[in-house]
Amino acid sequence: MKITKIELLPASKYLFIKVHTDEGIHGTGEVGAWGYLDGCAGVLKKLEDYLIGQNPFRIEHHWQYLYRSMYFRGSILMSALSAVDIALWDIKGKALGVPVYELLGGKCRDKVRSYEAVFKFTPEDIAARCVELKEQGWDAARLMITGDIRLSQAERRSSVYNAKVSDYIKIVKAVREAVGDAFDMILECHRSMDPMEALAFAKGVEEYRPLFLEDPIPPDSPEAMADIAARTNIPVATGERFINIQEFETIFQKRAAKYVRPDVCALGGLTPSKKVAAMAEANYCKIVPHNPLGPVSTAACLQLDAAIPNFAIQEFPSFYHQGSEAEMTKEPFKEDGGYIIIPIVPV
DSSP: OOOEEEEEEEETEEEEEEEEETTTTTEEOOOOOOGGHHHHHHHHHHHHHHHSOOOOOOOOHHHHHHHHHHHHHHHHHHHHHHHHHHHHHHHHHHHTTHHHHHHOOSSSOOEEOOOEOOOOOSSHHHHHHHHHHHHHHOEEEEEEEOOTTTSHHHHOOOOHHHHHHHHHHHHHHHHHHHSSSSSEEEEEEEEEEHHHHHHHHHHHHHHHGGSEESSOOTTTTTHHHHHHHOOSSSSSSEEETTTTTHHHHHHHTTTOOSOOOOOOOTTTSSSHHHHHHHHHHHOOOOEOOOOOOOOOHHHHHHHHHHHOOTTOOEEEOOOOOOOGGGGSSSSSSOOTTTTOOOOOOOO
């Protein structure tokens, strides 16, 4: 089997690809740098020069060659490589007649726990939406603690330190009182706090036992993230912006997080994501795959989730239900309350 071409498939805010072969089997991938799709498309055309004529089964070899031959570094390059890697795994699974998780070691679970993001921004509205989700069968939700990211920081919250932190705490308190104990809260800070705000907020909500504190500060300093992790009883989660496994290794060495968030469409695909899961297992950390994209990203995440022992919970984009993403797939994802069923056929 040989690769014959890479077809680019822009759709709405997504960029998908199809890697075609001379045996009529194709693999589908998705790029992660959603804000820079034109740049990713340009990189994919460059990668095609190498891939045409290659055996698609040599996934690790192709990953290493492309990664080491690009000279430069960055999210656009890794997002393009991610799409190719996911597509090659797809080809191999289809050619062998098995889901990709069988190639990654086999299935550890039949369904994965998931959560939606709550795009409401007052304590009352956020709490009401969480009650709705609980009634629909969900037992976890992601709360947008620092407000609507489409607005400026000044528009979102007061500039007064105490008022800002107090507003954040009110959200968590309102949700816990509304949903009771049988519901997990994921506190999405969107890298929008400084260390002082993050520590005060974490201390203020420890009694409500959130599942984790996600990206309380920008991920640029592992040392600063580790300092926050050491000063709160709430587990810290980070990693959605990482573009190589070495960044995760630094987080593990610094004890800066207990949950890590590889993005299969940004880190380089399933190949490095499986490696991060193994690294996390060795450090008693759990995996919460980042997944803000389209259905190909979700499908790839499910293959990873099925095959690793230290999976925790899967982000499921709210717009899959609220938009038209389900119509992009031949078979919509099968759900069971707040769980997604692992497909048992090649996808």
